[in-house]
Amino acid sequence: MGRLHGMTRSRSWRSEEVARNDRALLRAAREVLAVDGAHASVAAIAARAGVGVGSLYRRYRTKQELFQRLCLIALREYLDAANEGLAMDDTWQGLMHYAMASIRSGPGSLAPAAGTFDVTDEMTELARRGDRAVAELVQRAHRAGVLRAGVTAVDLELLIEQLSKSPLQEQLQCQGRTELYDAALNARERIITIALDGLRAGPAGALPGQAPGYELFTMRWAPPEGETAE
Amino acid sequence: MGRLHGMTRSRSWRSEEVARNDRALLRAAREVLAVDGAHASVAAIAARAGVGVGSLYRRYRTKQELFQRLCLIALREYLDAANEGLAMDDTWQGLMHYAMASIRSGPGSLAPAAGTFDVTDEMTELARRGDRAVAELVQRAHRAGVLRAGVTAVDLELLIEQLSKSPLQEQLQCQGRTELYDAALNARERIITIALDGLRAGPAGALPGQAPGYELFTMRWAPPEGETAE
DNA sequence: TCAGTTGCGGAGTGATTCGCTCCGCACAAG
DNA sequence: CTTGTGCGGAGCGAATCACTCCGCAACTGA
Numbered sequence: 001m002g003r004l005h006g007m008t009r010s011r012s013w014r015s016e017e018v019a020r021n022d023r024a025l026l027r028a029a030r031e032v033l034a035v036d037g038a039h040a041s042v043a044a045i046a047a048r049a050g051v052g053v054g055s056l057y058r059r060y061r062t063k064q065e066l067f068q069r070l071c072l073i074a075l076r077e078y079l080d081a082a083n084e085g086l087a088m089d090d091t092w093q094g095l096m097h098y099a100m101a102s103i104r105s106g107p108g109s110l111a112p113a114a115g116t117f118d119v120t121d122e123m124t125e126l127a128r129r130g131d132r133a134v135a136e137l138v139q140r141a142h143r144a145g146v147l148r149a150g151v152t153a154v155d156l157e158l159l160i161e162q163l164s165k166s167p168l169q170e171q172l173q174c175q176g177r178t179e180l181y182d183a184a185l186n187a188r189e190r191i192i193t194i195a196l197d198g199l200r201a202g203p204a205g206a207l208p209g210q211a212p213g214y215e216l217f218t219m220r221w222a223p224p225e226g227e228t229a230e
Numbered sequence: 231m232g233r234l235h236g237m238t239r240s241r242s243w244r245s246e247e248v249a250r251n252d253r254a255l256l257r258a259a260r261e262v263l264a265v266d267g268a269h270a271s272v273a274a275i276a277a278r279a280g281v282g283v284g285s286l287y288r289r290y291r292t293k294q295e296l297f298q299r300l301c302l303i304a305l306r307e308y309l310d311a312a313n314e315g316l317a318m319d320d321t322w323q324g325l326m327h328y329a330m331a332s333i334r335s336g337p338g339s340l341a342p343a344a345g346t347f348d349v350t351d352e353m354t355e356l357a358r359r360g361d362r363a364v365a366e367l368v369q370r371a372h373r374a375g376v377l378r379a380g381v382t383a384v385d386l387e388l389l390i391e392q393l394s395k396s397p398l399q400e401q402l403q404c405q406g407r408t409e410l411y412d413a414a415l416n417a418r419e420r421i422i423t424i425a426l427d428g429l430r431a432g433p434a435g436a437l438p439g440q441a442p443g444y445e446l447f448t449m450r451w452a453p454p455e456g457e458t459a460e
Numbered sequence: 461t462c463a464g465t466t467g468c469g470g471a472g473t474g475a476t477t478c479g480c481t482c483c484g485c486a487c488a489a490g
Numbered sequence: 491c492t493t494g495t496g497c498g499g500a501g502c503g504a505a506t507c508a509c510t511c512c513g514c515a516a517c518t519g520a
Contacts, residue, residue, distance in 0.1 A: 018496085039269045042479060043499095052498035053480080063479065111397050151424070158398060159421045167341050167391055171450050180446060187442035191389045194381070194437070198428035207424070212417035216410060220401050248467085272508060273470095282469035283509080293508065 022059060024049040029070050030109060035170045037112040042066075064117040070110060071117070075126040077105045082133035091144040092200075095137055099196055102160050109164050114220045127221070131157075131214075148201050152211045156199070163192050252289060254279040259300050260339060265400045267342040272296075294347040300340060301347070305356040307335045312363035321374040322430075325367055329426055332390050339394050344450045357451070361387075361444075378429050380437045384447055386429070393422050 028049035032040045042063050046053045060066040081101035088094035134153050141147035169184050198204070258279035262270045272293050276283045290296040311331035318324035364383050371377035399414050428434070 021497095037267055037269075039267075039478095041477080043477090046498095054482085054498060055496080057480065058496075111401060114401065148424070148427075154417070155420055155424065158417055159424060161397055162393065162421055162425075165395070165397065167395065168388060168446065171341060171344065177449060180449065183442055183446055186439035187384070187388055187446055189439055190385055190437045190442070191392055194378070194385065194389060194428040195392070195425035196428065197434040198424040198426065200432075200434060202430075202432055204427040204430060207420045209416035209419055212413055212420070216398065216413055216417055219407060219410060251468095269507090271506080273506090276469095284469060284511085285467075287509065288467075 021049070021051055021055060025051065025056060025059065025066070026070060026073065029066055030074075030105075033067070033070070033113055034109040034165060035173065038116065040113075067110065067113045067117050068120065068123075071113070072120075072123060072126070074105060074110060075123055075130065078102055079126055079130040079133065082130055082137060085137050086133060086140075091141050092146040095141050095147065095199075096196065098134065098137055099156070099160055100192070103163050103192060111161060111164075111220065119221050123221075127218075131217075146201055148199050148204065148207075150207045150211070151199060154212045154214055154217055155207070157217055158212070159195065159199070163195055251279070251281055251285060255281065255286060255289065255296075256300060256303065259296055260304075260335075261403075263297070263300070263343055264339040264395060265403065268346065270343075297340065297343045297347050298350065298353075301343070302350075302353060302356070304335060304340060305353055305360065308332055309356055309360040309363065312360055312367060315367050316363060316370075321371050322376040325371050325377065325429075326426065328364065328367055329386070329390055330422070333393050333422060341391060341394075341450065349451050354451075357448075361447075376431055378431050378434065378437075380441070381429060382441045384442045384444055385437070387447055388442070389425065389429070393425055 025045070029040075029045045032045045032048055036044065042053055042056060045066075046056045049056070056066070060069070081098045084101070085094035085096075085098035088097060131153070134157065138147065138151070138153045138156060142149075142151075166184070166188050169181070169188065172180055172184050255275070259270075259275045262275045262278055266274065272283055272286060275296075276286045279286070286296070290299070308331075311328045314331070315324035315326075315328035318327060361383070364387065368377065368381070368383045368386060372379075372381075396414070396418050399411070399418065402410055402414050
């Protein structure tokens, strides 16, 4: 925001500045999407990235295209996190590594955008591989006896999604209270720690109801019929 | 939607139907607010309640007035839940009773509306009394040794807020997939159980960072300065 | 049977916000 | 100087917002 135009930059920004703008755009898009949900506007994204809407539309032909790229990146991070977790020796730490990483940059943040753009084959493939890795992560943890009895991969993924959004931080930054941002970050770490520790095997009782099926998780990425909804 | 007008109803609906509509309106308002956040529209609320916007505006002079009444009711339920929890003999069960009730009808759902309406003295008084009751609930649980070391009342309230929203159910009903609603409800119960069990005293390690202050919780109800935001 | 009354649904209204286009400008190279 | 390139943001038509208003159905007292 403001008038900074050219000014400081001087040498070959032929593609250097371009890449920086692209990263800022993607970061801003994820943040705004997490805050404003399905109603996130391109103007807000561009403003948060510190660029004009013109620059945004030069890189992405449409809002949907930006969200698609965002989703692809999130899915890649999701898959990487699961594989990294599987590579760890400590079973519990591996599970937690995946959970933490997935919460931080998870597809949960862009769930509100689900159904507003077409899902490419690459996305479904990435999601499939990720789910498979997570299922193995969960199975391994159960075999090691460190994961609470009855917890399924779907339980885990839904819990992660639940923890992905931060209502507190959303409102804080929506009101512009930057002075409390660090405190909110700290508070969120504690909450996540508490919630994830509920996954540990221990004296806690059985889970209520029966294990949820995968359809709860896959359903959302395919718009039902008749484009958007209702 | 639909033309059902009078039809089935016959006897003295002078005030019976009116009360039913009011309840439906409040219920719908809470649901839509939880789904659409700050951008919830009166049309959506009225439609979900099965009434016309005219009926909504005959009972509430403005959208803000509806949200105020909604907030007041939620705060009352919140206070009641805390007091009921205190009245229980079993300390842990008392805490869980409060948490469950607060999650289900919690002020967390209407957090996005915070700052969009004026806070009355009655609201602040109710919130103050509720917070006091919760603080006692937490203190009592700590004395009994059933609550995880280091957990503060603010931690608890923020965790409850985190669990108040259900991204899964939101999207489900936004897409009109009613056939999966029961499964989603069941899945949510499991997630809440897991997360709340992380509050139990046990072998889990210490919480990261330091205890968050109350300002994180009270800040939001007072618009900073300059009305809405930004 | 029939005016009179009451509460209802939803089309209409001006204001606002949306996704997106397009143009003037700052700067580097020739 | 002229030319070329990527930029910010004003501007545009469409969509959506909170809110008003009116015709109608259901019921009442006679």
